[in-house]
Amino acid sequence: MGSVGDGAQSKRAFSGSRLQPALGSAGPDEFLAHLYFPLDHGFLITGDTGPANMAWLQARYGNAVRVISCPPRVVLAAIERKFREVFQHRAVEGLAESEPQFSASTVITRGQSVALAVSLGVVFVLLFAAPQISSMALAGICGVLFMANAVFRAVLLWIGAEEPPPAPTFQSEDASLPIYSILVPLYREANVMPALMRALQALDYPKDRLDIKLIVEVDDRDTAIVADAIAARDSRFSVIRVPSGTPRTKPRACNYAMPFVLGEFTVIFDAEDRPEPDQLRKAVATFRAAPGDVACLQARLNFYNADENWLTRMFALDYALWFDYLLPGLDRLNIPMPLGGTSNHFRTAALRAIHCWDPYNVTEDADIGIRLARVGLRVRTLDSTTFEEATNNFGNWLRQRSRWLKGYMQTWLVHMRSPLTLLRNAGLAGFIGFQLFVGGTFISALANPVLWAIFLLSKFFGVHLLSAPAAAVAAHVSIVGLAAGNGMFAYLAMLAPFRRGWLELTPYGLTAPFYWLLISAAGARALWQLFSRPWYWEKTSHGLCKIGGGV
């Protein structure tokens, strides 16, 4: 085997060559594992010239080839170009082929369809046979479910409010820090990319240990132009172009990028994210202090434009409750944790072992949190915040929220294909927690308008619900459920900003019942889309906020 060439030589060799048409038995997995790619005329490029890899290449090829050292991203680009179709297929079908039971490519299984049909049939028969009692009983059930969700969240808040143990120190020597990969899936985000670049450049992490992948769709030229310009100026960035295909979702784009990730740890950030600068160091320290089964850390999310209008304030309360209290509560109770959309830090090996994200699930983040728990891996929360842009107009909010609720429905359906297996995997507490937290989220959204309708009918339109004793009890349960549930949601929303000291947002928590009506509207839309367009990813527009967007 020949000597290692210098950078200039490698550039010439690579740019002037055609890819080796006959690669023997080697495939993309071998090339990626040893970070090399064979070229024409007996040349071979590698991004890893460490002794172990060089010895392996020597053993593999003997003296027949000349090895040229290249930056890893050049080698990866060559591999990606050659095996694009393979990677594309894996990105879409990897999970569905290897673990079909976890794939949302099937929306609802035959068994689930039968169960749903039988349940609906029974309900219709009962409604026909005893309309008043049955409808009120249904309303009572809605009230109980709505209240159960609120009570569970209150319990989680109480547990999550416990002061966390002191975070591990993270003043690691730069030399001891591992390579950290950052995935940034982008689609029509050219307008927010300068701010994104500033936010990522502000990260306190050694430059030579950052591997930032800007993932763009191949037909999104505007974003690609800006991404290329950034990558040309800063060697930490590289651009990955995702070929056209369906489903056109964020997880598909991330899956496509995953084979080219170099880091021991991988995190996802969205285009509008502003992570706290020390987040990566904190994550490394927390991973190193945690047991090996901790595969993922979820950082807290909140918004830099919370003060923009009522919707952004309510959204900020929503996120503060979710990330500051509810997820830490799930963490402490060891209940499977649905991840938030960004700032999920993974051990890369664990992420690959579970076949990354489900491209058919529109809340792939929630799903992957549950899947990690089901294979015995844990998700913990990370005491660091990423600030995002809250959607500041109703249309954008509705699209985003209905996608989330549709994704929660998908996730619930996927993991309830075999309830007994879920029970075995997650344990009783995990199973109940999953029902209340994942199922309860969309069921509450759907139950809320039913309860409001009963309340309004009985109070303002003179409909007498109380003529049968059983109906009277059910009507009271539903009305108490509505009042207590909404009251509790309002109180939780009011408490939500406490940890951050944003008490001036507290009065807005009183309007939570109206916010919940909006969530119900999104829930109805999500239910419709679940059957009409299950894998459709409704794009949330960013860069619309008028305040706080700078780094």
Next chain:
Amino acid sequence: MTSAILSLATWILLVGLALRHLRAAGYSLHVGAVLVALFSLQLAAAFSANTLHALLLALALFLMAKAALEFAVMHSARGVIALSLSLAAVQVASPAGLMVSAVVVPSLAASHGASRGKNAGLLLLLLFTPLVSAAIFAYLAREFPFDPWAHMAGPLDHLLQPQLFDRMNPRRGGLINAIALIAGAFPIWWMALNYRRARIVAVIASAMVIAIAVAAWMQRSYPLGAFVPAVGGLSLLAIAEIEDAPHRAQRAIAIASASVMVSWLLLMAPL
């Protein structure tokens, strides 16, 4: 009978909480036991009134003061929840509780020392649970006419009838009660002068005195024994704030003993 069992349970709970608080404040088990025994003598004053009411009020105010003390040290969501739940509980425990809340809540919110917007937020947080619970009770009372308190008179009530304030006209009797409680709560005022944290307990004790005076002005009067257990609990919390210095235990026992004596002298006062 139910009332007697509930009274006993409340008594045990109060004594247990008090001992736990004293132990957490650094008192030895022996000293804590002595202080709790003295506290029990003050709880016994409940026998001169509706026993369960008096003990529940003492429990609710004890929990409120404890939550307020903890909240002052650590501003946490749990602290806010505990405090607002205790405010809700105190108005259930006694009709005077609503007035106690009315004085205590703004004082606590104002003592937060933050901006007006943040103080308003805290005020809302503290008031929310008491107001919602009041609304729920009102709804239940209207839909299911049932007064649980009507069934709470029990065999332990008015076992002792040492004090005759309540034979006077309600306004005069109530005002004398308020003045008597100011005297009976002397450990609280004393501690408040010396220890900053004890001022929180003093605010709650003041609120109780004001509530009694207002009730008296509205021609509503209750036996003094209905409030002595509550004063005893608050005094114990104030005494727990004595700094950890030589003779701390002796000072605490002396003050608690004096408090018990004053309480019983007032109860026995031949007016």
